[in-house]
Amino acid sequence: MRNPFKLLLPALIPSWNFFDVIAPSPRIEYALLRSVGDASGDWREFRPRPDSVAPLAMLARLVWNPRWNETLFLVSCAERLTDHPTPHSEDEIFKRIAADLAGEASRERGDAERPWLCFRLVFVSRERETIVREVLFQPAPRRLAEIVVA
Amino acid sequence: MTLNAAVRLTEALLALALIQQSLEHLVRFQSERALFGARIALCVLVIAGVASPWPLVGLAILSLAILQRFEGPYNGGSDRMGLLALWCLTLSRLSPTPPLKELAFGYLGAQLILSYFISGGVKIVNPDWRSGRALRDVFEFSAYPVGEDLRRWADRPRVLLAMSWAVMLFELAFPLSLLSKPTLVAGLAVAGAFHLANAGLFGLNRFFWTWLAAYPAILWLQGRLFH
Numbered sequence: 001m002r003n004p005f006k007l008l009l010p011a012l013i014p015s016w017n018f019f020d021v022i023a024p025s026p027r028i029e030y031a032l033l034r035s036v037g038d039a040s041g042d043w044r045e046f047r048p049r050p051d052s053v054a055p056l057a058m059l060a061r062l063v064w065n066p067r068w069n070e071t072l073f074l075v076s077c078a079e080r081l082t083d084h085p086t087p088h089s090e091d092e093i094f095k096r097i098a099a100d101l102a103g104e105a106s107r108e109r110g111d112a113e114r115p116w117l118c119f120r121l122v123f124v125s126r127e128r129e130t131i132v133r134e135v136l137f138q139p140a141p142r143r144l145a146e147i148v149v150a
Numbered sequence: 151m152t153l154n155a156a157v158r159l160t161e162a163l164l165a166l167a168l169i170q171q172s173l174e175h176l177v178r179f180q181s182e183r184a185l186f187g188a189r190i191a192l193c194v195l196v197i198a199g200v201a202s203p204w205p206l207v208g209l210a211i212l213s214l215a216i217l218q219r220f221e222g223p224y225n226g227g228s229d230r231m232g233l234l235a236l237w238c239l240t241l242s243r244l245s246p247t248p249p250l251k252e253l254a255f256g257y258l259g260a261q262l263i264l265s266y267f268i269s270g271g272v273k274i275v276n277p278d279w280r281s282g283r284a285l286r287d288v289f290e291f292s293a294y295p296v297g298e299d300l301r302r303w304a305d306r307p308r309v310l311l312a313m314s315w316a317v318m319l320f321e322l323a324f325p326l327s328l329l330s331k332p333t334l335v336a337g338l339a340v341a342g343a344f345h346l347a348n349a350g351l352f353g354l355n356r357f358f359w360t361w362l363a364a365y366p367a368i369l370w371l372q373g374r375l376f377h
Binding site for chain 1: 170171173174175177178179180181213214215217218220221222223224225226227229230231233234237261264265268269272273276278284287288290291292293295296297298299300346349350351353355356358359
């Protein structure tokens with residue numbers, strides 16, 4: 001467990017270097033697998049953004065934006081996993097994917113033939129004029145039923 | 151604005167911002183409810199002005215537990231500004247003498263100025279920002295645009311070039327707004343509109359409320375330095 005005063009220090013002496021460089025941007029993809037070594041998984045983007053958000057919805061999100069803020073937290077976890085991996089960030093991503101699967105697509109959670117959940121981090125960046133995607137992290141799969149989502 | 155009035159206004163606005171953030175945590179995981187429920191209760195005490203400064207002290211201690219829970223800030227820069235404001239307010243309230251109270255609260259105002267000025271500085275030394283390429287990248291492939299349709303903005307290089315320079319020049323010129331109260335109010339209005347746009351386009355609503363909460367600190371600092 002990290003020392004909270006060390007975590008507080010960058011807030012008390014901030015760097016304020018917002019968007020100084022546009023770094024490769026992580027996307028989380030997940031798949032349900034038959035077994036730990038299964039390579040037949042159908043990789044899907046976790047929480048793909050909608051085609052558009054209406055201005056009124058943008059206004060409403062000023063005061064109620066939990067899902068998007070959680071997605072931004074997962075972006076931080078993804079960046080932490082490639083910078084200095086910790087079990088915490090991996091746990092958080094597994095937990096929140098499992099929670100979404102439990103809440104929104106119960107038939108996927110109940111897929112007895114594919115009881116293993118895995119995710120991978122795809123980093124999107126620009127090389128000259130081309131957008132490139134590269135998988136930089138993929139943990140060992142976990143049994144979906146054993147992931148605690150409380 | 152007196153020091154006491156500015157501190158009082160800042161702590162009330164910050165408490166409202168923290169309540170808004172905390173409510174978002176209550177609906178998701180049971181394991182987060184105790185931390186954020188306690189934070190809401192302490193924020194209500196801060197707004198009511200009950201038992202000052204102890205609810206602020208409680209919030210500062212709780213902020214350490216929340217940092218540990220998420221192994222860092224939950225939402226990057228906005229949470230860091232919230233922490234900075236919270237700890238400056240707490241130190242100001244706990245300081246035994248008026249100069250120390252001013253120092254702790256003035257530090258928040260100074261950091262607010264730097265938050266714009268340094269952000270402008272680190273952008274303008276980057277050729278990608280000066281050419282508009284960096285902002286194109288933000289729209290084209292970063293994780294921030296809230297809808298896929300916003301990615302089409304990347305196809306408008308001239309607009310993004312103008313936007314890039316507008317942002318950089320505003321951020322760099324922000325300290326000049328301190329020269330008088332009207333210019334500072336105008337500067338803060340532009341800055342508020344900037345945060346509002348970021349909230350709409352990139353979903354960064356926490357930045358909007360947290361920076362807004364810290365504005366009384368800069369209003370007080372301007373009066374303290376120039377009158």
